[in-house]
Amino acid sequence: MSQLVSLTRHNNVAVVTIDNPPVNALSPGVPEGIGEAIRSVAQDAAIQAVVIIGGGKTFIAGADIKELEKAAAPGGGSAGPDIHALLQQMEDCPKPVVMAMHGTALGGGLEVAMAGHFRVASPSAQMGQPEVNLGIIPGAEGTQRLPRLVGLAAAVDMCVSGKPVKAPEALSLGLIDKIIEGDLLSGAVEFAREKAGRPMVKTRERPVAAGDIAAILASGRAQANKTRRNQTAPSKVVDALEAAATLPYEEGWKKEREIMKECLASDQARALIHAFFAERAVSKVADIPPETRPYEIRKVAIIGAGTMGGGIAMACANAGIPVVLKDSEQAGLDRGIAAVRRNYESSVKRGRFSQDVMDHRMALIHPQLGYDGFDDADLIVEAVFENMALKREIFAAIDKIAKPDCVLATNTSTLDIDEIAASTSRPQMVTGLHFFSPAHVMRLVEIVRGKASSKEVLATALAIAKKLGKVGVVVGNCRGFVGNRMMIPYMREAQLLAEDGATPWQIDKALYDFGMAMGIFAVDDMGGIDVLYRVRQEAKHLEKPGRRQPLVHDKLYHMGRLGQKTGAGWYKYDENRQATPDPEVEALIENTAREAGIKRRAISDDEIVERCIYTLINEGARILQEGYAQRAADIDVIYLTGYGFPAYRGGPMWYADTIGLKKIYDRICEFRHTAGEWWEPAPLLKKLAEQGGTFAAGTAAGA
Ligand code: 3HC
Ligand code: NAI
Numbered sequence: 001m002s003q004l005v006s007l008t009r010h011n012n013v014a015v016v017t018i019d020n021p022p023v024n025a026l027s028p029g030v031p032e033g034i035g036e037a038i039r040s041v042a043q044d045a046a047i048q049a050v051v052i053i054g055g056g057k058t059f060i061a062g063a064d065i066k067e068l069e070k071a072a073a074p075g076g077g078s079a080g081p082d083i084h085a086l087l088q089q090m091e092d093c094p095k096p097v098v099m100a101m102h103g104t105a106l107g108g109g110l111e112v113a114m115a116g117h118f119r120v121a122s123p124s125a126q127m128g129q130p131e132v133n134l135g136i137i138p139g140a141e142g143t144q145r146l147p148r149l150v151g152l153a154a155a156v157d158m159c160v161s162g163k164p165v166k167a168p169e170a171l172s173l174g175l176i177d178k179i180i181e182g183d184l185l186s187g188a189v190e191f192a193r194e195k196a197g198r199p200m201v202k203t204r205e206r207p208v209a210a211g212d213i214a215a216i217l218a219s220g221r222a223q224a225n226k227t228r229r230n231q232t233a234p235s236k237v238v239d240a241l242e243a244a245a246t247l248p249y250e251e252g253w254k255k256e257r258e259i260m261k262e263c264l265a266s267d268q269a270r271a272l273i274h275a276f277f278a279e280r281a282v283s284k285v286a287d288i289p290p291e292t293r294p295y296e297i298r299k300v301a302i303i304g305a306g307t308m309g310g311g312i313a314m315a316c317a318n319a320g321i322p323v324v325l326k327d328s329e330q331a332g333l334d335r336g337i338a339a340v341r342r343n344y345e346s347s348v349k350r351g352r353f354s355q356d357v358m359d360h361r362m363a364l365i366h367p368q369l370g371y372d373g374f375d376d377a378d379l380i381v382e383a384v385f386e387n388m389a390l391k392r393e394i395f396a397a398i399d400k401i402a403k404p405d406c407v408l409a410t411n412t413s414t415l416d417i418d419e420i421a422a423s424t425s426r427p428q429m430v431t432g433l434h435f436f437s438p439a440h441v442m443r444l445v446e447i448v449r450g451k452a453s454s455k456e457v458l459a460t461a462l463a464i465a466k467k468l469g470k471v472g473v474v475v476g477n478c479r480g481f482v483g484n485r486m487m488i489p490y491m492r493e494a495q496l497l498a499e500d501g502a503t504p505w506q507i508d509k510a511l512y513d514f515g516m517a518m519g520i521f522a523v524d525d526m527g528g529i530d531v532l533y534r535v536r537q538e539a540k541h542l543e544k545p546g547r548r549q550p551l552v553h554d555k556l557y558h559m560g561r562l563g564q565k566t567g568a569g570w571y572k573y574d575e576n577r578q579a580t581p582d583p584e585v586e587a588l589i590e591n592t593a594r595e596a597g598i599k600r601r602a603i604s605d606d607e608i609v610e611r612c613i614y615t616l617i618n619e620g621a622r623i624l625q626e627g628y629a630q631r632a633a634d635i636d637v638i639y640l641t642g643y644g645f646p647a648y649r650g651g652p653m654w655y656a657d658t659i660g661l662k663k664i665y666d667r668i669c670e671f672r673h674t675a676g677e678w679w680e681p682a683p684l685l686k687k688l689a690e691q692g693g694t695f696a697a698g699t700a701a702g703a
Pocket of ligand 2: 394
C-alpha cells in the first residue's frame, strides 16, 4: 500500500484513509493507493463494505493543482491526471463503497466521492466543483455524475458558480445520503455495515433529472457571462453538462475530457493557477523564517472611527475579535457606529446572516472617546486623518499606554512609516496595515515594513490578515507603497489619453472590456476627485519641471465636481449614483486641450489598454527592482485583490510575461516618442526584455 493511503479493517468493514497533507490532494500515488486498496478489499471475503475517508483536517480537496500546472504549461498538452479507471473500479466494486467527507470535498475530491455508492458527511463539510476558479472544468467526470445526483439545474449552478454547498444543502440536493453527527469514522463504518449486502446503484447508471434542458443550459450560460465576464471555462462547463444531459455516459465523459484539455491549455487557466499559488506564496517572506512566532491577537484597539476605522472594526468583529473603537469626537464616533450598524442591518436584510449574528458582532465593538482598554490590546490600529503631525502625536500617546508586546499599526495610505515609528520608543513594534476601502469587504492588506519592523511584528500582521479572511502582502515603505504607487501613473496616463483625444467613457469602456472591475475615471469619481487632488498637491514638489501634467483633474476639483459624493465628477450621477457621460466634461477636456496646444486625434481602444496597462507594468518593474515588492507575484496579488485587475489575466506582471517583455519594452520605447517622457522604460524591464526573460522567473522569491 502507498504511504499516502492506508487500509485498516474494522471487523467486516474496510477503511481506506488518504493521508496526503495538507489537503489530501490527489497527488501521484493517491489514486494508485486507493485503487490498490479497492482491489484488495474486493478480493477479501471477510470484508463486506468499504469506507473511504481523509486523514487530518479534510477529505480530498481536489486534484493536485501542481500537476495541473504542469499539464497547463505550454507543451503540457494533456487534460491533467486521468483517474477514469479508478472511478470505474470503485463504482464497479461489488461491495458498497461509502465516502465519508469532512472539511472540503472539492473538485477531484467530490468526483471521487460521487463514484462511491453512498456518501456521508460531517455537518460542517462542504462539497463543490470549484474548477472554474482555475479556468478549467471538472476533469474527472464531475460534469457527468453531478447532474445524475443533484439534477441538471443544481449541477449547472454549482459548476458555473464554483461555490461549494454545505452538508445540509448537499443532503437536500441528494448529493449525500446522511449527515453524521459526532465521530465521522465510526458513523460511516456503521452506515457501511448497514448497507452491506443491500442493493446499490452506480451513479453513472442513474438518469439525469433534467426538466427543460434548453432553458437550464441557457440560464447557465447567462449566469456564466454575467458573473465571470470574459472567461471561457464557465460557459464551457455548461457544454460539458449539456453532454451529460444529451449523450450516453460513455460519450459524455469523453466530451468532458476534451473540453478540459482545451481549457487547461488556455492562458486563462495558466493565469488563474498562477493566481492560486501566488495568493498562497505571499505569506512566505524570504527573511521571516516559518518558525517565527507571531504575537497572539485577542483584542484590537482602533483609533479613528471614520470610513476605515469602522470598516476595520467590522472586519475584526466578523472574525470574533473584540475591538475598542476610539474617536476624538462624539459626533465622529456616532457617525462611525451608525455606519457599522447600517452595514450590518443591510446584510441581515439581504439574508447574509441573522439578527443574532449582527447583535453579537455589534456587542464586540466598544465605542469610546478615551484610551480605556488600550493597555491590554494586542494590536492597535491607527486610522485618523492622513496627517503626519497628527499620526505622530497619536503614536507618541499610545507608546505610553500600550503593553510592550502590543503591535502598533497605521493605516496610512501615503505617509512614511519610519517617520511615524520614530515618534515611539519602540519602532520595531510598528508596521503599516494598509487596509482598502471598504475594509470589511476588500481582501487586500498591504503590510508595510518599516526599517525597524521586527520579524515577529510582520509575522503577526500576516497572521491577523489571514484571521480576518484577508490576504496580507508585505511591501516596502515607499510613497504609495506598491498598489497606489502604480495607480498614480495609471490614472495619469488615462487622463493624458483623454486630453489626447479619447473620452473618459471610451477609456473606461476599453479598460472594462479588458477586464478591469471598473474604469479608472469611475474609480476616481468613487474615491473622490478631492482625494487624488490632495495627493497630487502633496507631491507637487517632486514633479520634474517641464514634464507634462494632466490639466483637467484640477479644474474638476475647483468646479466642485468631486465625484459621486457631489453628483458630478468625470461623469454625472443620478440619485442612485448611476453614472452617465457628461457633455460638459467633454467640452471642458476639448477646450483645455485646445488652450494647451494639444492636437487631439482619434485613439483606438488598443492604444488605451496598452498605455494604461503598460504604465502599470513599467512602475511595477521599478518597484521590483527597488525591492519594495518581494516578487512579481506579490504585485499580481495586490492588483487582483485590491484593484480589480482581472484574475484570468493573472495580475499585471503575469500579464506582461504572457504578452512578452520584449514587446512591451518596444511599445514603451515607441510611447516615449509619441506620448512623452513619462515613458522611460524601467531598467529591470529593459534588462529582462534583452535577456528574453520574464518577471516570474526573474523575480521568483529569493531570486
Ligand atoms: N493541490 C495542490 N496544493 C493545494 C491544493 C490542491 N488542490 N489545495 C491546497 N493546496 C495547498 C496550498 O497551495 C497550500 O500550500 P502551501 O502551504 O505550500 O502554501 C496548502 O495546500 C494549504 O492551502 P490553503 O492555505 O489554501 O489552506 P486553507 O485551509 O485556507 O484552505 C482549501 C483549504 C479550502 C482546500 C483551499 O486550499 C482550496 O480551496 N484549495 C483548492 C481546492 C480546489 O480548487 N480543488 C479543485 C482542484 S482542480 C480539480 O480537482 C480538477 C479535477 O476536476 C480533475
Ligand atoms: P475619515 O475622515 O473617514 O475618518 C477619520 C476619523 O478619525 C474621523 O472620524 C475623525 O473624527 C477621527 N480622528 C481624527 N483625529 C483623531 C484623534 N486625534 N483621535 C481619534 N480620532 C481622530 O478618514 P478615513 O478615510 O477613514 O482615513 C483614515 C486613514 O486611512 C487615513 O490615514 C487614510 O489615508 C487611510 N486610508 C483611507 C482609505 C480610504 O479609502 N478612505 C483607504 C486606505 C487608507
